[in-house]
Amino acid sequence: MDHGKGNSPQIGSIRKYLGKSLKFYSLSAESLPPAVFVFILALGTISIFLPDKLLNDNWFYIIYNFINIILVFMASSVYLYACISEFSGKKYTVRDCMTRVLNTLPVLTAAYILVTVADIVGLALFIIPGLVLYIMLMFFSCFILDAGSGVIQSIRESRRITTGRKMELFSIMLLLNLILIVPLVIIIIVAVPQNDMRIMTFVTTFFISLLGLVQQRAIALLYLDLKDKST
Numbered sequence: 001m002d003h004g005k006g007n008s009p010q011i012g013s014i015r016k017y018l019g020k021s022l023k024f025y026s027l028s029a030e031s032l033p034p035a036v037f038v039f040i041l042a043l044g045t046i047s048i049f050l051p052d053k054l055l056n057d058n059w060f061y062i063i064y065n066f067i068n069i070i071l072v073f074m075a076s077s078v079y080l081y082a083c084i085s086e087f088s089g090k091k092y093t094v095r096d097c098m099t100r101v102l103n104t105l106p107v108l109t110a111a112y113i114l115v116t117v118a119d120i121v122g123l124a125l126f127i128i129p130g131l132v133l134y135i136m137l138m139f140f141s142c143f144i145l146d147a148g149s150g151v152i153q154s155i156r157e158s159r160r161i162t163t164g165r166k167m168e169l170f171s172i173m174l175l176l177n178l179i180l181i182v183p184l185v186i187i188i189i190v191a192v193p194q195n196d197m198r199i200m201t202f203v204t205t206f207f208i209s210l211l212g213l214v215q216q217r218a219i220a221l222l223y224l225d226l227k228d229k230s231t
Contacts, residue, residue, distance in 0.1 A: 017172050021218035022179070024210065027086055029094050036079045037209055043068050043075075044205035048198045073112055076216055077101045081145045083220035088146075104144050111140050111151045135166045135173070142223040161226040169222065176218055180211045 025033045047055060047064075054060055078097045085092040101108070115137045123130030139158035143149040149157060162169060184207040193199060
């Protein structure tokens with residue numbers, strides 16, 4: 001990961017991003033955070049109620065997971081756009097956020113697939129390149145949703161604003177993940193029956209859903225700071 005700062009935009013204190021990101025429930029559109037959270041949680045736990053015979057069917061499993069991933073990505077993007085609008089002082093409604101995501105969905109999906117493939121290839125080679133690619137490309141959705149960028153442009157812009165700041169960005173995202181993952185591990189070890197996969201799946205999905213919202217909120221905050229200071 002690059003350490004040099006050069007003329008890169010300054011990032012605020014880690015405490016600032018941790019404090020604001022953990023308040024994932026705080027938006028002027030009060031119904032949006034719980035709605036997105038419940039929707040993602042439902043998508044993550046619906047498999048608990050599906051028969052094993054269906055889940056063991058390879059084609060069903062592939063199609064089910066693909067649809068699930070796209071729906072989670074769409075819901076997360078709605079929340080991300082709401083955060084960007086909120087933090088930049090724009091007036092918005094839940095409908096505005098949903099419409100924006102639907103209008104940009106082809107570009108979002110294409111960029112998401114490219115970024116996901118790049119991350120997987122990076123992780124397959126070595127862990128460090130995978131992490132570098134994740135940090136480098138994590139703002140692509142922001143540029144598509146907020147600036148109307150295309151697939152390649154959004155990736156280039158994300159790379160541009162992270163130049164010289166990857167270690168700082170990595171530190172912030174790592175701390176956010178640890179704050180929620182550590183309690184999850186403790187709860188699973190101490191309180192969740194190891195032989196009850198339904199409870200374990202629900203608890204794990206609950207925390208992952210929360211973590212997803214926290215991450216999107218942090219990405220929105222970092223994006224706005226980096227974009228404003230790099231223009």
